[in-house]
Every structure is written in C-alpha cells, then in structure tokens.
Amino acid sequence: AQTVTQSQPEMSVQEAETVTLSCTYDTSESDYYLFWYKQPPSRQMILVIRQEAYKQQNATENRFSVNFQKAAKSFSLKISDSQLGDAAMYFCAYRSPRGGSSGSARQLTFGSGTQLTVLP
C-alpha cells in the first residue's frame, strides 16, 4: 500500500516571504499522480496543484510550485509571496493511475497535514 508522509505538523511564514512544505511518499508504482490540497477553517478542501509522475517538469500555479523528485519520492510545495489567505492546513495526496499493483482501487491517500500560519 502507498503511504504519504508529511513530517512538519506546523509551519509559519512571514507575509510576503516564501515557505516550503515537505512531502514524501512510498510506492512501487512508476506512474501515479500527486496533489496538494488546502483546507482552511471552513473545512472545504481545495486543490492547490497537481503533478503527473511521468512529467519531469515541475508543476506551477501562480504563487504555488512543486519540487518533484521522483527518485527520492519527494513532492514539496513552495508558496511564494505568502498571503494571509494562505493560512490553512495543507495535505499532500497520492493516487494510482488505475487499480494499482496490489489491485486496490484508485483511492486518494493523504498525508497527516501541515498547519501553515502566515504572520502579518
């Protein structure tokens, strides 16, 4: 089974500064998808960015970018020019492209999350 690890339970960043959230995963598959989701206090999970493992180019979405290191099984999220509205819980997630080598369904597996505080 795949596992996703976020080793930073909490992080803080000064407004307008840059912060990087770490995520590592364990899989025996060669093709898969990775996601970062944001969960503000409203509980609504929002997709921040996604990466397909077969693409070497790191995904970017405005102020959000990833550093995808496939060999190291690392998928970190960089937030540039941090804003107060970025304060939330951030979850890294893994998904197989199909049923997976173990036959399990294509579920989304989440890490334990990183609580990001943005300081004014």
Next chain:
Amino acid sequence: GAGVSQSPSNKVTEKGKDVELRCDPISGHTALYWYRQSLGQGLEFLIYFQGNSAPDKSGLPSDRFSAERTGGSVSTLTIQRTQQEDSAVYLCASSARGGNTEAFFGQGTRLTVV
C-alpha cells in the same frame, strides 16, 4: 448542484444510536470517496465507489460502518451503534474518470457522539 453536497452539516447523537450521513456528488462524476478526519488529523480513507464496480471497502474501521451508492449518484454512510471514538468530520469527495482529475470535496459532516 454545482458542488458536492453533504448533509447534515453537524450531527450530535447519543452513544449506541445509528446515524446516516448523506453525500450528493457532482452530476456525472463516476468516483465517490468517503474519508474520516479526526480533530487536527489527516484524512483516513473509508470507502471508494467507481461506477458500477464493486466498492473498495478496505478502509472501513469496523462492521458497524457501511455505505451504499444508489443509482451511481447519492451515497449514504451508515454508522451503527455509534461510539465516542466515531466522533469526527466525515468528508465526501467525487471525481470524474481519470487519474489526474481533481477530487471535489463537500464541506463534511461533523459527527459528535455523546
């Protein structure tokens, strides 16, 4: 509706009672997921439905938990004989076909067992 809808938003129940949580996914989405999120924790996978295939129930924590999806649309998560440790936020998500497609989440049901 435009998004994933869950009801009720909050539910307080007495220990030992049964509860039903409802999820109305985005129209046309073939995949539906249920997750449980305990206070300050990550998302624990419960069950996954994909089209007409048999659901993946591997995450259900005990036989007190069950879920069904009628007509490939609305899903109901049922917890029988609730226990205090069942208290959590239950999140539902749906997505279209395709591994890289975004999963859209509802706002969850906060279940409190007293």
